[in-house]
Amino acid sequence: MDKQRAESKHLQLLYAGSFLGNFDRIVITPLLLPAAKGLHVSVGSVTVALTAYLLLFGIMQPVHGLISDVFGRVRVMRFALLGMCVADVLSGFAPNLGLLILGRALAGASAAALLPVMVAYVGDRLPFERRQRTVASLLAAGAVGTAGATVVAGVFTHLWSWRAAILLVAVCAPVLAVAFGRMPEAHSPAPGGMRVGERLATVFRIGWFRFLVVFAVFEGAAMLGFFNFFNAALQVGGHSIVDAGLVTGSYGLAAVAGGLAVRTLGERVSAATHFAVGGVLLCAGYLVCVPAQSMATVLVGSVLSGLAFALVQSIVQTWGTQVAPPQVRGIATSLVASAVYTGAALSTYLVSGLADEKHFGPLFAIAAAVTLPVALVGPVARARFATTLARQQAGAAGPGAGGAPAPLPADRRRG
Structure with missing residues (x-):
């Protein structure tokens, strides 16, 4: 009982x-207009x-994953939280755009350790049949952070300044870093073992992993890039930052x-169906928001995007733990997460001109166009992966097609 x-x-x-x-990642989204006016x-x-x-959130995830494989998951997460504190102090007090960008970049580089290393930690400590549910809970907690960031940023900006919500993270991060010190390590850190090149070679020899990394770029663009403009679209339409935060907080x-x-x-519906x-x-x-970006359409878009995030993102993250053996699970999950957020970064950059010109209808049309192939390819690929795992189990083949590890019985149920 004590152990539980x-x-x-x-x-x-x-x-x-x-x-x-997630609070730290999203907090800048509702502040795009207020920060632009302030600076x-x-x-x-x-x-x-x-x-x-x-x-930086995407690029640094493999680095943190490699480090966590060697030095331990908990240690990396604690240092990441302290890094977020320093970066958000810089962001919160930035007197100009250049320092704001630098602070947010450093915050992204630090926060990059949290999600993939957490997923690897869960993969190390929990049996497969509990992983996806736990990862889904992790992502749900992050989604609450997303909602909290939009609401808190709006309220804090209305009451004080657009800087206040960023500084709130700087206060909370070191407190959480201390609390993380109570957690046991997931596994014994590798004393030296495999070199970086060997670890990368190991994961990239896995055929399904190579597919997943490429696919995750497009999935990240669709899932985590374009929705960041829902809040700005409402503010440009004349709605207050508080109202926009409350609406997009529904995500x-x-x-x-x-x-x-x-x-x-989870146990009754396949991952492919999800x-x-x-x-x-x-x-x-996204399509709902193409004709007009009203309170009603953005509310619908936010709700549908939030539901989609819960259904899809836990599958993508858990997929990474399935294709990689434990000794390289940290780098595998971090490379998948890196691809996801690299895609998100590319999508926000490529459509930022449309946001600047207040052309949000075409922006969300592009978002829908990018999402469509992801919605078509993803379920088919996931179903085929489940079939591959089932064949490996049936044939007791061990490391089989694509170099994936032999599946557990639960793998077949989660196809």
């Missing part, structure tokens, strides 16, 4: 870390701060509801 209680507390700390990490620059220029965060609540659905239906439903919902959410 301790494990529950450790998972709660991970959920808190996911909440804070006397264009919205497109401030969007570079968002892009810089997402880009997080919908993601929590979707996470509960994943936990409830992916298909999520892809359709995301595409519909």
Whole structure:
């Protein structure tokens, strides 16, 4: 009983870390217009701060994954939280655009350690049949952080300054870093073992992993890039930052509801079906906002995007833990997450000009066009992967097609 209680507390700390990490990632989104006015620059220029965060968030994830494989997951997460504190102090007090961009970039580089290392930690400590439910809960906690960031940023900006919500993260991060010190390491850190090149070679010899990394770039663009402009679209339309935050905050609540659905239906509905439903919902959410960006259409778009996030993103993250053996699971999950957020960064950068010109209808049309192939390819690929795992299990072939590790019995159920 004591062991179960301790494990529950450790998972709660991970959920808190996911909440804070997503809060930090999203907090700049509702601040694009207020920060642009405060710094006397264009919205497109401030969007570079968002892009810089997402880009460094993506690039640094494999680095953190490698380090966590060697030195331990908990140690890396604690240093990441301290790095977020320093970066957000710089961002919160930035007197000009250049320092804001630098601060957000450093915050992204630090926060990059949280999600992939958390997923690897879960993969190390929990059996497969509990992983996707736990990862879904991690992502749901992060989605609450997303909702919290949009609401808190709006309220804090209205009451004090656009800088206040960023500085809130700087206060909370070191407190959480201290709390993480109570968590046990997931596994014994490797004393030297495989070199970086050997670890990378190991994961890239896995055929399904190579597919997943490429696919994740497009999935990240669709899932985590374009929705960042929902809030700005409302503010440009004349709505207050508080109202825009309350509307787009529905994204997080919908993601929590979707996470509960994943936990409830996880053993009865295949991952491929989850992916298909999520892809359709995301595409519909963007299409609704093409003709007009009113409170009603953005509310619908936010809710559908949040549901889609819960249904799809836990599958993509868990997929990374399935194709990689434990000794390289950290680098595998981080490379998948890196691809996701690199795609998100590219998408925000490529459409920032449309946001600057206030052309949000064409922006969301592009979002729907990018989402459609993801919604079509993802379910088919996931179903084929499940078939590959089932054949490996049936043939007791061990490392089989594509170099993936032999599946557990639960793998067949989660196809």
